[in-house]
Amino acid sequence: xxxxxxxxxxxxxxxxxxxxxxxxxxxxxxxxxxxxxxxxxxxxxxxxxxxxxxxxxxxxxxxxxxxxxxxxxxxxxxxxxxxxxxxxxxxxxxxxxxxxxxxxxxxxxxxxxxxxxxxxxxxxxxxxxxxxxxxxxxxxxx
Numbered sequence: 001x002x003x004x005x006x007x008x009x010x011x012x013x014x015x016x017x018x019x020x021x022x023x024x025x026x027x028x029x030x031x032x033x034x035x036x037x038x039x040x041x042x043x044x045x046x047x048x049x050x051x052x053x054x055x056x057x058x059x060x061x062x063x064x065x066x067x068x069x070x071x072x073x074x075x076x077x078x079x080x081x082x083x084x085x086x087x088x089x090x091x092x093x094x095x096x097x098x099x100x101x102x103x104x105x106x107x108x109x110x111x112x113x114x115x116x117x118x119x120x121x122x123x124x125x126x127x128x129x130x131x132x133x134x135x136x137x138x139x140x141x142x
Contacts, residue, residue, distance in 0.1 A: 007036040009140065010085050011048070011063040014039030018114070019062065026085060027135050034088040037131075038140040048075065060115040078115075079107030 010026065012019040026035055038044045040059055048065055049056040052075045064081040066074045076084050086096040131139050 007068075008034060008084060008088055009036045009038060009048075009065040009068055010081070011038055011040050011045045011065065013059040013062075014041050016059070022062070022082075022085075026089065027131075027138065029089045029093065030138075032088070032090055033138075034090075035085060036138050036140055042141040044141045060112075078111045079104065082111070083107075 010023070012023060014020075023037055027037075040046075040049075040056070040061075040063075045063075046056045048068070049063070052073075054063070054075060054077075061077050062081045062085075064076045064084050066072075066076065066084075083096050086093050
């Protein structure tokens with residue numbers, strides 16, 4: 001098993017075209033090796049979400065797990081998760097933190113509109129995306 005305590009773990013819908021595009025975006029720019037990934041359909045994600053009393057069947061939500069396995073483990077959801085994941089890329093991408101200036105309810109409302117239309121606009125796969133060989137070590141339970 002990977003040491004995931006020091007990495008932010010993105011939990012995403014593995015069959016969602018938009019989610020897979022987000023992952024490709026993050027993978028391409030994660031030069032500081034800060035991110036790990038697991039599909040919401042994985043046993044890993046199911047265990048983490050249940051431990052935080054979150055609905056593991058809610059595939060409309062992107063989560064980011066912070067400090068996995070530590071006493072202060074935390075799970076961010078929706079717009080908070082997206083902002084955190086992009087901030088981890090560093091450089092110009094840290095400017096996404098201005099999104100924290102929006103009320104959480106507004107950020108999540110925008111997130112919910114995109115999430116409810118993502119399959120229609122970006123498509124849906126029959127199975128989870130397989131990572132490219134150079135990125136496999138960043139995926140948990142592939």
